[in-house]
Amino acid sequence: MSDDFTTTRYGEILAAAKLKYRFATFADCGGEGCVALWRHDIDFSPHRALALARMEADAGVVATYFVQPSARFYNVFEPEIAAIIREIGRLGHDIGLHFETETVGHSQELDHERRLVFQAGVLEHLAEKPVTAFSLHNPTTMVGISFDELQHGGLVNASHPKWREEFSYCSDSNGIWRFRSLDAMVADSQITRLYALTHPEWWQAEPMPPRQRLQRCIDGRKAWLENYYDALLATNERPNIGRKEL
Numbered sequence: 001m002s003d004d005f006t007t008t009r010y011g012e013i014l015a016a017a018k019l020k021y022r023f024a025t026f027a028d029c030g031g032e033g034c035v036a037l038w039r040h041d042i043d044f045s046p047h048r049a050l051a052l053a054r055m056e057a058d059a060g061v062v063a064t065y066f067v068q069p070s071a072r073f074y075n076v077f078e079p080e081i082a083a084i085i086r087e088i089g090r091l092g093h094d095i096g097l098h099f100e101t102e103t104v105g106h107s108q109e110l111d112h113e114r115r116l117v118f119q120a121g122v123l124e125h126l127a128e129k130p131v132t133a134f135s136l137h138n139p140t141t142m143v144g145i146s147f148d149e150l151q152h153g154g155l156v157n158a159s160h161p162k163w164r165e166e167f168s169y170c171s172d173s174n175g176i177w178r179f180r181s182l183d184a185m186v187a188d189s190q191i192t193r194l195y196a197l198t199h200p201e202w203w204q205a206e207p208m209p210p211r212q213r214l215q216r217c218i219d220g221r222k223a224w225l226e227n228y229y230d231a232l233l234a235t236n237e238r239p240n241i242g243r244k245e246l
């Protein structure tokens with residue numbers, strides 16, 4: 001079913017895609033034969049990203065995980081999150097930069113490319129491997145800023161329109177298929193060059209509506225923060241006044 005965003009279904013799609021395509025990276029996607037660009041933008045959940053990264057590594061395919069240093073839902077400098085990013089890279093996947101122009105301000109004086117390079121450098125340091133590509137977060141809301149070259153700051157622009165001209169494109173933005181579903185595109189023998197954009201948080205163990213899938217990420221983060229604070233006080237033998245008893 002095309003609206004079944006379960007990890008079980010994901011594994012089935014992956015197996016079918018692997019039979020058909022060579023999985024390529026943005027820096028190396030030329031050549032003959034069927035090619036799939038397998039892109040993940042991590043907007044909400046590095047934990048879900050790691051789950052998919054392990055499935056892909058088990059299946060023997062490579063994807064590119066675009067990490068967002070400006071994310072509201074996670075902090076790349078948090079040791080646990082940095083470890084996840086490193087682990088995804090160690091599984092053999094490429095790490096890219098998911099770049100949000102809003103966070104760089106709106107002054108005409110700002111050099112966006114310099115900030116792009118700075119953020120990529122941060123990710124390289126955390127991932128302990130080169131970052132060779134970037135994708136844009138919410139490109140439709142960008143005002144007065146354009147990243148219209150195929151490369152910026154030495155990084156491949158995965159959001160450039162060229163990719164959509166040369167590849168058949170699908171995206172699971174907002175937890176639904178905006179165009180055709182990935183299932184249908186993998187099954188379509190006419191599609192020899194596929195560009196699949198998925199966001200790991202939309203893929204969960206159980207089927208549920210998109211808002212509920214997002215809520216799982218929020219609730220998981222909330223529970224982790226509460227436990228982190230309580231454990232910190234307990235470790236340091238400090239009083240935890242007002243803590244609700246479980």
Ligand SMILES: [Zn+2]
Pocket residue numbers: 041042043098136137138
């Ligand atoms: Zn995004």
